[in-house]
Amino acid sequence: MNFLTRKALYSRALYGGIWAAPLPIWLTVFFLGPIILLVLLSFWNVKSFVLTPDFQFGNWVKILSANYFWISYFRTIAFASAAAIIVTLVALPCSLAISFFFSDKGRITLLSLFVIPFFTSYLVRIYSWQIYLTENGIISQLLGFFTIPFDSLLNTPFALILGFVTLTFPIVIVIQSISMLSIDKTLIDAAYNLGCNSRRVFHVVVLPAAKPGIVIGALFAFIFCFGDFVTPTYLGGGKYTTLSILIADTVKSGQQWPRAAVIAIMMIFTLLLVALSSIAFAYRKK
Amino acid sequence: MRVSKNTRLMFKAYCVCIVLFLYAPIITNFVFSFNSDRFPTLPLGSFTWQWYHLAFADELLHEAFGNTLLIGLISAPIATFLGFAAAYADYRFNFLGKKILLVFALLPPLVPLVVVGLAMLAYLSRLGMSGTVEAIIVSHIVLAAPFAMAVIRLRFEQIDSNLEYAAQNLGASNWRAFYEVVIPSTKTAVFAAFLLCFAVSFDEYAVSWFVGGLHETTSVRILSFLQSAVSPRINAIGSVTFIVSITLILSAQILLMKRTKSI
Amino acid sequence: MSLKEDLTRRKFIKYGAIAAGTLAMPSLALSKTPTELTMLSWYGQAEPDAVQEFEALHNVKIKQKYYVGGEQMLALLAQSPPGTYDLIHADAEYVQQLRRAGFLEKLDAQDYSFDDYFPEFQNFPLHWHENELYAVLSRFGFLGISHNLDAVSVKEASTYKVLWDERLKNKVGHFDWHLPNLGALSLHNGNAAPFDLDEQAWQALQAKAISLKPQIRGFYDYGGILSSLKSGEVTVMPGIGEWITGVLRRDGANVVTTIPEEGGLQFTESFSIGKGSEKAELARKFIQYISSPAGQFKQATLNVFPAIIPSKKGWQKMVDERPEDAKHLGISFKPGSSMDMIREGRIHIRQLPKQQSLEDWNDFWSEYKSS
Numbered sequence: 001m002n003f004l005t006r007k008a009l010y011s012r013a014l015y016g017g018i019w020a021a022p023l024p025i026w027l028t029v030f031f032l033g034p035i036i037l038l039v040l041l042s043f044w045n046v047k048s049f050v051l052t053p054d055f056q057f058g059n060w061v062k063i064l065s066a067n068y069f070w071i072s073y074f075r076t077i078a079f080a081s082a083a084a085i086i087v088t089l090v091a092l093p094c095s096l097a098i099s100f101f102f103s104d105k106g107r108i109t110l111l112s113l114f115v116i117p118f119f120t121s122y123l124v125r126i127y128s129w130q131i132y133l134t135e136n137g138i139i140s141q142l143l144g145f146f147t148i149p150f151d152s153l154l155n156t157p158f159a160l161i162l163g164f165v166t167l168t169f170p171i172v173i174v175i176q177s178i179s180m181l182s183i184d185k186t187l188i189d190a191a192y193n194l195g196c197n198s199r200r201v202f203h204v205v206v207l208p209a210a211k212p213g214i215v216i217g218a219l220f221a222f223i224f225c226f227g228d229f230v231t232p233t234y235l236g237g238g239k240y241t242t243l244s245i246l247i248a249d250t251v252k253s254g255q256q257w258p259r260a261a262v263i264a265i266m267m268i269f270t271l272l273l274v275a276l277s278s279i280a281f282a283y284r285k286k
Numbered sequence: 287m288r289v290s291k292n293t294r295l296m297f298k299a300y301c302v303c304i305v306l307f308l309y310a311p312i313i314t315n316f317v318f319s320f321n322s323d324r325f326p327t328l329p330l331g332s333f334t335w336q337w338y339h340l341a342f343a344d345e346l347l348h349e350a351f352g353n354t355l356l357i358g359l360i361s362a363p364i365a366t367f368l369g370f371a372a373a374y375a376d377y378r379f380n381f382l383g384k385k386i387l388l389v390f391a392l393l394p395p396l397v398p399l400v401v402v403g404l405a406m407l408a409y410l411s412r413l414g415m416s417g418t419v420e421a422i423i424v425s426h427i428v429l430a431a432p433f434a435m436a437v438i439r440l441r442f443e444q445i446d447s448n449l450e451y452a453a454q455n456l457g458a459s460n461w462r463a464f465y466e467v468v469i470p471s472t473k474t475a476v477f478a479a480f481l482l483c484f485a486v487s488f489d490e491y492a493v494s495w496f497v498g499g500l501h502e503t504t505s506v507r508i509l510s511f512l513q514s515a516v517s518p519r520i521n522a523i524g525s526v527t528f529i530v531s532i533t534l535i536l537s538a539q540i541l542l543m544k545r546t547k548s549i
Numbered sequence: 550m551s552l553k554e555d556l557t558r559r560k561f562i563k564y565g566a567i568a569a570g571t572l573a574m575p576s577l578a579l580s581k582t583p584t585e586l587t588m589l590s591w592y593g594q595a596e597p598d599a600v601q602e603f604e605a606l607h608n609v610k611i612k613q614k615y616y617v618g619g620e621q622m623l624a625l626l627a628q629s630p631p632g633t634y635d636l637i638h639a640d641a642e643y644v645q646q647l648r649r650a651g652f653l654e655k656l657d658a659q660d661y662s663f664d665d666y667f668p669e670f671q672n673f674p675l676h677w678h679e680n681e682l683y684a685v686l687s688r689f690g691f692l693g694i695s696h697n698l699d700a701v702s703v704k705e706a707s708t709y710k711v712l713w714d715e716r717l718k719n720k721v722g723h724f725d726w727h728l729p730n731l732g733a734l735s736l737h738n739g740n741a742a743p744f745d746l747d748e749q750a751w752q753a754l755q756a757k758a759i760s761l762k763p764q765i766r767g768f769y770d771y772g773g774i775l776s777s778l779k780s781g782e783v784t785v786m787p788g789i790g791e792w793i794t795g796v797l798r799r800d801g802a803n804v805v806t807t808i809p810e811e812g813g814l815q816f817t818e819s820f821s822i823g824k825g826s827e828k829a830e831l832a833r834k835f836i837q838y839i840s841s842p843a844g845q846f847k848q849a850t851l852n853v854f855p856a857i858i859p860s861k862k863g864w865q866k867m868v869d870e871r872p873e874d875a876k877h878l879g880i881s882f883k884p885g886s887s888m889d890m891i892r893e894g895r896i897h898i899r900q901l902p903k904q905q906s907l908e909d910w911n912d913f914w915s916e917y918k919s920s
Contacts, residue, residue: 015460020375023368023431024387031394031428034405041408051627066912068919094304097297101289110301112536117308119485119531123508124524128311131318131326134780138314141328152782155767169308174478175440182444198289213440220395220436227398229492234512237767237777238725241918247400249915251620256908257404264401271396276389324800325779407628416628499629500587500614513617514592515853516772 035268042261051257063262069246073266076226076242079157083164084222087172088214090165095176095213096206099183111177118170126163126234133159133235155237163231168221175220179213180206215282222278223271243267312528319521326518337518338526347523350502353419354488357503361426362483368427369434369479374468376435377442378450394432402429403496410497417499425493430483437482441475583610586831589622590615590638591818592771593853602847603838609831611636617771618726619643626652631825635832641675641817642728642901644684654822656682660833661840662860667888670859675900676819684819687839688848688856691815691879691887691896692729692790693808700784706807709737712787718764722783725768727914729788729814732899734758736811743814745903755913762920778804788814792854795877808890814899815891818856842866850874857887 045054063069094114098107117125132138133153140150153159183206191201207214225231229244238245243263250260289297314326319338322331341347372391376384394402406425407416415421449471453463491505498506504527511520586609588595595613604610616622619640626634627650639647647653663671666686676684694706700720705711712721723730735743735754746754766783767773774793777783779802786793790813794804820839822832838844845863849855850871857878858864867875868882879887890896902910 011460016375016379016381019371020379020381020387021371023372023391023435026368026431027390027394027428030406030424032390034402034409035393035397037409038401038405041405066915068912068915071919090304093297093300097301101294101297110305113305114308115481116528116532117312119488119534120312120528121505121508121524122489123491123505123512124315124520124527125311127512127520128315128318128524130776131314131328132310135782136328136780138328154782166308166311169304171482174482175437178437178440178475178478182441192288198293212443216436216440223395229400233770234773237773237782238769238918239765239767241915244398244400246915247398249911249918251404251624256911257624260401260404264398267398267401268393268396272389272393275392275396279392325776327780404624411628411630416630417633499625499633500612510592510615510617512772514615514771516775 038261038264042258042265044258046256046258059256059258059262063250063259063266068241069263072241072243072246073270075240076244077270079160079164079232079240079242080222080225083161083168083225084218086161087165087168087221088176088218091169091172091176091217092214094173095180095210096202098173098177099180111174114173115170117166122167123230125166126230129159129162129166129235130154133162154235155239157240159235160231160240163235164221164225164228167228167231168224171224172217172221175217176210176213179216180210183209212282215278219275219278219282222274226271227267312524315521315524315528319518319525321518321521324517337522341519341522341526344519346502347504347507350504350507353422353498353501354503354505357419357422357426357494358484358487361423361430361487362480365427365430365483365487366434366476366480368431369436369483370438370472370476372431372435373438373442376439377445377447391435392432394428399490399492403493406493407496416497417501419498419501421497422494422501422503425497426487426490429490429493430486433486434479434483437479438472438475441472445471581608583608584828584831585610585612586636586828586835587611587634588613588636588638589625589634589823590636591640591853592617593851594638596852598852599847602843603835606838607831607834609835619646623647623650626650626823632823632827634823635826635828636835637821637823638687639684639819639821640899641673641684641819642899644676644819644821645678647821648678648683652824653683654824654826654829656685656822656833656836658682661685661837662842662862663840665840665842665845665860665862667859667861669888669891673817673819675817675898684821685836685840686817686819686859688845688858689815689817690790690792690854690856691806691808691813691890692733692788692899693806693813694733695778695786695789695794695804695806697778697781697784698803698805703805703807706785706809708809709733709787709811712761712764712785717785719766720782720784721761721764722766722774722777722786723768724774724786724789725770726788727910728901729816729899731758731910731914732814732897733787734761736809736814736897739811742903743812743897744900747904751905751909755917758913758917759920762917768918778802790816791877792816792856795855796853808895812895812897813890815896816899846870849878849880 042059043055043057045052045056045058098110102110130137134140135152137152139153143150187205187209188201191205196204227244229242229248232238232240232242232245241249247260247263250256250263317330318326320333320335322334322336376388402425406421410416410421410424415424449467450463453467454460458466489505490503491509494503495506495509504523508520508523511517583604588611590613592615593599595611600611614625614634616625619642622639622643623646626647637647637652644653670686673686676682676686694709694711696706701711701717711717731754732743734757735746738750738753738757740746740750767777769777774786774789775797778786778793779797779800790806794806797804820836822829822836826832839848840860842860842862845858845860846866849858849863849867855874855878857880858867864880864882867878867880875881879890901907
């Protein structure tokens, strides 16, 4: 049992420390600092459009008692949840196909195809969706061919979900696929050997094993959609005021960075809650 | 999974549909980048290269693109390394305060970009760093590292933790075990994380706008075009980035294929 | 190629390159690198068509940072070290805020061609504070109702009441900024000073706005307004002007801006020198150029959008050299010109609300968007 010697323990601790330290250090300096500043900022004042350090709760009271804040808050949660669920369901058959129904070569090709859009500007892709959805746009012309009446889909919840799926699909498929690809094939074979049909195998073996990937993917989708302002602005026409739009608006009202900070902190709290519960749910062992 | 041929076909057809959906805006982007009309409307106007000329002649865009590449190539490796380190530490060790560290490490993506931007700007300007390319790099690492950590952590889940112990039992030092066991099994995940970090940095517009000052990235340039000078120049830039990305991914794919072949 | 030919070829290339380099050297030595001048402005003020003339004259290179809203501009300035921006281009409402925050250098009115300006613009109040000048008026424009002629005629657009028209349900858009929109509705409510409202008038304005919400299709930024009006998503918008419709007409849209009977608003742009600028001298020259007839002529016909200029001499140049554009801008010495509209009192300067805080107006705007 020589690895219990002090030297071994010490070198183990050092080894562990080398790995555990870098990220927290970086984040403390370059992330915790700014966030603490942000929290402090939420107590500051804005006098004659100039930011002045202070300690007062005025901003918190103002925002938390504002009707429009809560409307935006729940609207954002609703949209982000809907989008996360929809994109997870949309991606699931694809990740299944990637993991089980394609050859190695096809798998890499398909994954690459799915992921490439992630590397092209999201802004440009959302901007490009407009021509499909607008009056006299592409969909309108197509439907017009079959004389189906068409009212512009721009500035509708449908457009928002469309944009959110565009935003989150690549990352969701990657996360789901990584998880599903790593499922132990012997487990599946065993299930078949025990007489299960494919549907049963899916429910009993594949789904539970892929749960972390599915849930984490949905979590990422929720987070991205929650904080995004591009889709609500350019496909939603600013009609559905989400929290991200609200922050921009709040800043426009006379440099109200403290109030924007309040909204931001509320967003952080919410996302933290959602993230922690999702991760716990994802990795919970039965 | 064993399924009927028809089911298999249905799934594959579904994937094709999804691919079409994902590429639909990219295709129209190409088409309209050659359209003479300033605003995208149907029917199409005449064919023209003018938007590409305008885009290529834009000095600011050259600078922005250079910045984007530089920032991506510096921040992605660092972010991947930080993410890997944290994922490995989480997977391998148990220590006091580990849960807190994990929560901490997952915090950055939870903060809305607009506010990260402002907070970083205020903070970095007190450090005398605001309006620099370094500021953007630093911010991007903060944003991307958690993703790298999450992706690599997922991979670690699947690795048999006994392998490393086995290597050590056979006499390997910590580092040797690491080199022989951990690196090979996580290579692909690390590469995927790297690409992810690069993509995050490449497309990031909100924070870059704030902390970059007069130094713009391609995404910042696109955003400012969207907000003010809406024109097919946006499409032209989008088309070029798309071609560049496809080339990158395809070459990466070829590299990967070669590697698996040689094993 | 044989070895001998190859060697000769290489020699030729080598000596040719040296010769070319030597020829290039003197010209390299002669041309001085241009001085850089930084500008913080609305989009378009630093484009080649705007600054090429000045750059060539003074061997200057203008480096710009564009913003898309006054608040953004203020935020940028607040977090940048002093002297980052030599020139600041702002809307009139922001000049006092900029001054108070210490971002502007004082200017000497003697330096600029105010004598060329119409009397109404020689002492523009929003640019002065306690007899000190902080900004030089560069151009202005009117805000009324912009509309697609296929859907709304000029006659219909001569009152803000048209916004509530049943036919236009879900076809009305807003520029996502409260000031011009609420100002327009305030004029519709009959307020003589649209931004100076007592509590009762302010409540009435809010109620009026809420009643408009069902008509609204969306809240757009600059790029969004252009797209939506062009595509026909939106056919009428209050609180904007020729700065939008002038641009869209160039691209073939059938749009125009009408100043309603109740009155219109005026937006005013100006240039200032940033505090701490190390190139204040050069910045001063730029602003001088802007206020000169040549610069004014350029300002009226900028690519980004055309606008009206305050210089009489500039007007003359416009009438002489660009009569069509001058006509659209109301630049003429005949009755019915833009100046006449101002003198008749039909135009009200857009400015910050007097009796409410800016936050009050913005909070209401957020509520309005959520209603």
